[in-house]
Amino acid sequence: MSAPGRVGVLGGGRMGAGIAHAFLLAGAHVVVVERDAASADAAAQRVGDSIRRSVERDPGLDASELTARLRTGTDVTLFGDTELLIEAVPEDRALKEQALARAEAVLPDGAVLATNTSSIPIDVLAAARRRPERVLGLHFFNPVPSSALVEIVRGGRTAGEVVERARGWVEALGKTPIVVADSPGFASSRLGVALGLEAIRMLEEGVATAADIDAAMTLGYRHPIGPLRTTDLVGLDVRLGIAEELARELGDRFAPPDLLRRLVAEGRLGRKTGAGFYDWTEETR
Template structure:
């Protein structure tokens, strides 16, 4: 008899920014005890506030199945990976897309937890194989690519390294969160970033060439092809700096079709990074 999917009892999340906070929130909402690792007490407080605000908004829209206080009671904040519980079932890193940084936090987490803990990276484009090379237990490592905003997104892209041996366990965790998984092999950009970035870059080129304005390009994909959000608005939500970093990586690994347009570089250089700065390809000063 096949057992039903269940959430992990204890989850560690390294990084409490927008993605890490969202990942912590969904696991705590589902019943896991969650330890969030941030680099300082101030950053930990900011992560707590970020999650509390998100929970309050979800509750106001009747999108939260339990009171916000119940979720917050299952969240714990620390400032060093050494404080991760030894018997954590799952630890996910959600730090910026920098391979050296990711290797550093993953190896620190591996030293802090037991040999039974599953380690995962929320990377959207970096090689899971290369990240796993620094680990003592690569068979217990894989990619878990969540999408922004995590509480509202239905998909988790599960990326397998060459030694991964915990696939079924992780798929059970994903399904217990009420999300849908896709399983992909390790390849630059996986499935989602490769397709999403390519569409986004072409939309930016169209804007740069004056084919249409940003609203028209987004509306074309939303109403013409049924996309819930147009590629330029989606780029604003992800962050233009994040999209540029991914495009640069895919350009290096997959060739010129992923070359970032000059308009994207210019906007990043000007600090127009999307929703987080109030302006990208659209204005976000009036809220989301």
């Protein structure tokens, strides 16, 4: 199956820009909508930077042709003819509910409404939607261009036809889809955050250094990246938000460690700020 012809992305941060980039490479026309003009310009810059990196890796790509299929703006009415809308705003339940409501109000009746949430139950986000059967989760992973997985989350009322269309779209991106039932944290976040939180607790308790904890998993269990470095890449603030959501739904085993809360309060959010569990200053210059 080919990618949808027209895709909307609501939210043009790191994840939203990565999702837009992936669909552009698959041949879609993509509209990214942000909250204000400055944010829309920043989103266009992020996608443009990703396109340039893709062209450097594959000279057969035409940067001008890819860029011509991208549009950014601040008005949700730009989504009026999209086949697929993906919400990619920060991991906050109220914010996502507001974003989905704004998007649904302008979408064509046959459009699929997807959320990139990594932890909030789909049925919660779909409850107030007019067409909950057309709502599902499309959980992309950071960084989107190099990630091979997309988690398709089927809500209790999501139509089977919508899930199958989503599976085809993910495959058209050159990524592997997995389909999971709606539950807190789904499959990937629930397992990944559980490992990451335990690694943070071990660091907090002085069991070992961050590098040695990560080495235990990369060398001992052949994980490509250790849990603390992964947390830096995802963003400590993002991990904290997911942990808080999972703790509400699944109990204290997902309660965020004090160390995680302290680092977030200090603004040490990982690679995007230059420091987290590791020093990233050389990469952020």
